[in-house]
Amino acid sequence: MSSSDNQPSSPYGVSDLTYNDYLKVPELLSLQQLLSQPPHHDEMLFIVIHQAYELWFRLILHELEKSIKLMRAQHVLQAHHFLHRVVTIMRLLVQQIHVLETMTAADFLKFRDRLEPASGFQSLQFREIEFIVGVRDARYIDNFAQREREKSALERRLREPSLRDAYYDLLRTLDFDIPADVSTATLEQDEAARTRLLEALKQIYQDPIEQAPLYMLSESLVDLDQLLSLWRYHHVLVVERIIGNRRGTGGSSGAAYLRTTLEKRAFPYLWQVRTWLEA
Numbered sequence: 001m002s003s004s005d006n007q008p009s010s011p012y013g014v015s016d017l018t019y020n021d022y023l024k025v026p027e028l029l030s031l032q033q034l035l036s037q038p039p040h041h042d043e044m045l046f047i048v049i050h051q052a053y054e055l056w057f058r059l060i061l062h063e064l065e066k067s068i069k070l071m072r073a074q075h076v077l078q079a080h081h082f083l084h085r086v087v088t089i090m091r092l093l094v095q096q097i098h099v100l101e102t103m104t105a106a107d108f109l110k111f112r113d114r115l116e117p118a119s120g121f122q123s124l125q126f127r128e129i130e131f132i133v134g135v136r137d138a139r140y141i142d143n144f145a146q147r148e149r150e151k152s153a154l155e156r157r158l159r160e161p162s163l164r165d166a167y168y169d170l171l172r173t174l175d176f177d178i179p180a181d182v183s184t185a186t187l188e189q190d191e192a193a194r195t196r197l198l199e200a201l202k203q204i205y206q207d208p209i210e211q212a213p214l215y216m217l218s219e220s221l222v223d224l225d226q227l228l229s230l231w232r233y234h235h236v237l238v239v240e241r242i243i244g245n246r247r248g249t250g251g252s253s254g255a256a257y258l259r260t261t262l263e264k265r266a267f268p269y270l271w272q273v274r275t276w277l278e279a
C-alpha cells in the first residue's frame, strides 16, 4: 500500500521517519531505572527531574559556546540572541526544582540511602556551566578524580576562554579601556585597575540607549549571574525542606555547604558599576 492511501502526503517527500525514531523516545524512556526495592513511587520523579536538568544543561552549554564564538567575532547582537535563550531556559530551571517539593521528606528517606555516594557534586555539566561562564574553582575537579573523561572535560573548560573572558576581550576590541587581568582575585587587590574597569563599564551603563547592543549583552550576563544565584537559592531551600540539616550524599555538610555558594558571580563588576553611575 502506498503512503498516500492512508496518510496525508509529506511536504518533505516520502520518508518513514517517525517522531519516536527521530527523537529516540523509546531509548529515552528506557533510561529511568529505579534502584529502590520494591520500587518506590517517588524515585521516578527524582530520576526524571535530574535527567530533565541534565538535558537542559546540555543545551545551555551548546548555546554558551555559540555565544562565546559570536562575541569573539564581534557580533554583539547575535551573541545576545543566544544568551537570551540561555536566560529563558534558566528561568524555567529555577522553577523546575519546586516540583520536588511535592515529595515528602519521609518518602525521600525511604530510598535516599540507595543513592549514596552519588551526588549533585558529580554533575559534570553543572560544573562545566560554572567554568564556561567564568566561575572557576579548580578544586571541584577532585570530585572527578577517578573519572578520566569527566576530569579532562573540566580541564579543557579551564583552558578555554570563558564567557567572562570573551566579554572583556570584546570590549577591548571595541576600544574600551579594560585592564589586562580582569580576574576578581587581582582586581580586588588592585584599586587602580578596578577603577579603570568600572569607568569603562560606566560608559555602557550611563547611556543605555547610545550603547544599546552592548547594554543588552551586558544585562543578559547579569541576568545569567542572577538566575544562577536564584537556582542555588531555590535548590538549597528545597534541600533544607527535604533533608533538613543532614549531610549530603556527596559528603558535604549539606545545606550549610550550599549556602556558601550563593554569592558566586561571574560578573561582579557588572553589578558594582551601578554604584558608580551619576544622576
Ligand code: HEM
Pocket (backbone or CB within 6 Å): 049, 050, 053, 054, 097, 100, 108, 119, 120, 121, 123, 126, 235, 238, 239, 242, 243, 247, 248, 249, 250, 251, 252, 253, 254, 255, 257, 258, 261
Ligand atoms: C531531593 C532533592 C535534592 C536534594 C536533597 C539535594 C541535595 C544536595 C546536597 C546535600 C548537595 C551538596 C553536595 C553533597 O554533599 O551531596 C547538593 C549539590 C548539588 N545538587 Fe542537589 N539535591 C536535590 C536535588 C537536585 C536537583 C533536582 C538537581 C538538578 C540538577 C541538583 C543538582 C545539584 C548540583 C549541581 C549540586 C552541586 C552544587 C554546588 O556544588 O554548587 N540537586 N544537592
